[in-house]
Amino acid sequence: MKKIIKKVLFLLVAFAVLLPSLTQAQTVVKVAVVGDSNDPIWEIVQENLGEEIQIELVSFTDGVYANRALSDGDLDLTAFQHNAFLEQETADKGYEFEVIADTYLSPMNVFSENISDLSELQDGDTILIPNNVTNRGRALKVLESAGVIKLDPDKGHLPEVIDIIENPLNLDIVETDPAIIPQALPDAAAGITNSDLAIDFGIDPVQDAIFAIEIDPEEEALQPYINIIVARAEDKDNEVYQQIVEAYQQPNVADFISEHFGNSIIPVFEGASAEG
Template sequence: MKTIKKLTISTLLILGAFFITACGGTQAKEKTTTVKLGVVGDDSDVWDDVKERLKKDNIQLEIVKFTDYTQPNAALNEGEIDLNSFQHQIFLDSYNKDHGTDLVPIGETVIAPLGIYSEKIKDVKELKKGDIVAIPNDVTNGGRALLLLQTAGLIKVDPAAKQTPTVKDITENKLDLEIKELDAAQTARALSDTTVSLINSGMAVDAGFVPNKDAIFLEPVNETSKPYINIIVAKKKDKDNSIYQKIVKAYQSPETVKLLEKTTKGSSTPVWEDAKK
C-alpha cells in the first residue's frame, strides 16, 4: 500500500507539472492576426515581401487582388477587406464624396507617374490631326490624363477645373484629337486601336512596360505631384489601429525602397520620407 501511495503522489506531481507547463506554453504563444489588403493588378511583389517580414510580428497579411479601380474602396467600406493600397488622395476624396464613405489614408507609399504610350509613334510631336487618344474614364485619373496632355503641349484645359478637368473643360485642341474615355484597366489593351493611350503606372507595369523607359511622355514628378501620392487606406475608425500601423511601418522601410527600385526600374518613387518632413 505504501508503494502504491508513493507512486500515486509522484504521478500526480508529474501530471501537475505537465499541466502547468502546457498551460504556460499556450499562454506564451502569441495569437496571429490576419489582415486583408486590397490591391489592383497582378504585380504584388513589394507587398509579398512586406507580408513575409510581417510574420515575425504575428501578422498574416492576406493580399486580395482586384481587376479595376472601382472595387477596392467598396470592398473596404463593406468590411470584405481591412485595408487597401492602390489610389492617390484625389481619387479617395472623389470616392468618399460620391459614395458617402469615410475612408482615410494611414500612410504614404509611392508616386507612380502617369505616362503616354504608343505602338505607332515615338514622340508626342508625331501626333496628327484626328488621331485617337485613350484616357481613363474616372474623374480623377481622367482629369490627371488631360492635365498631362496639356503638359505635353497637346491641348489646353480650363484652369477653373483645377485638378479634375473633364473633356468638356478642353479649351484648345488644335489637332482635333479624338479623346476616348475608357476604364483605366483598358487603356493599355486599347493601344492597337489608338494612336496613344494614357496608362496608369501600375497598369503599364502589368502590361509589360517600364514606364520611365517605354513611355513616349512621362508625367513630371515635382512639387505639384503631392495629390497623386499613393496611400494606404483604412476605415476612419481604424486609422489608429496598432496592427495596421505596423503594416505601414513594414512597408515604409529600406527593404521596400530597394525592392521598388528593382521591380519598377525606378518608375515608382518612394515618398514617405519627404511627405513626413
C-alpha cells in the same frame, strides 16, 4: 496511480509548451490592391512585420469596388489609390475613410504601339484615357503638358474632356476602362493609363513611354497623386494597422522599390533614402 500522475504531468508540460503559440494567435489584415504589380513590395513589408500579423492581399480590377468593400467592412485597408481618387470617391459616396500613410508616387505617361513620338499624331487620331474622374483629369493634364491640347485653367486637377479649349489636331479623346488601355493600344494612336496597370501588362511605365513627365515628389501639383494607405475613419489609430504602416515606411522597403521599379514608382514616405 503513478501512471496517472505521469500522464497528468505530461499533459501539463505539453500545455506549457503550446501556451505561447496559443496566446500569440496570428492577426490577419486584408489589404486591397489593384492588380499584382505591388505584391513584391508587400512581401518585404511582411518580412518587416514578422509572423504575428499576416497581410492578406485582395486584388481588384477596379478600385471603386475596393473602396466599397472597405466601407462594407469586408476589408481592413486599401493600398491602391492616390489622394485625388480618394477625394472624389469620398465626395461622391460619403465614405468615412482616413489616410494613415503615404507610400509612393508613380508617373502617368503616354504609350503607343503605332507612333514613337507625339509629334507623329495625325488629324483626328484617337487617344485613350482612363474613364474615372481623377485619372481622366490627370491624363488630360499629361496631354496638356505634352503640348497636345490646352485645358480651361479654372478646372484645377480634375478637368473633363469638355474642358479642352484648344485641340489643334481634332484628336478623338476616348474615355476607357484604364485596365484595358494597355491591350487596346494597337487600335489607337496612343493611350494613357496608370503605371501599375502598365506594369501588369508588361509595359515599362518609363522606358516604354513615348512621352513621360519628370517626377518631383515635392512638386505641389503632384501631391494629389501620391498613393496612400487608407482605413475606415474609426480604425485610423488601430495599433495593428499602425504597425503595418511602420513596416511599410522602412528604408529597406524604399530601397527595394527603387531597385525593383526604377523610376516607375518613387517612394515618398519619411523612411525613404535620399537615393529613393
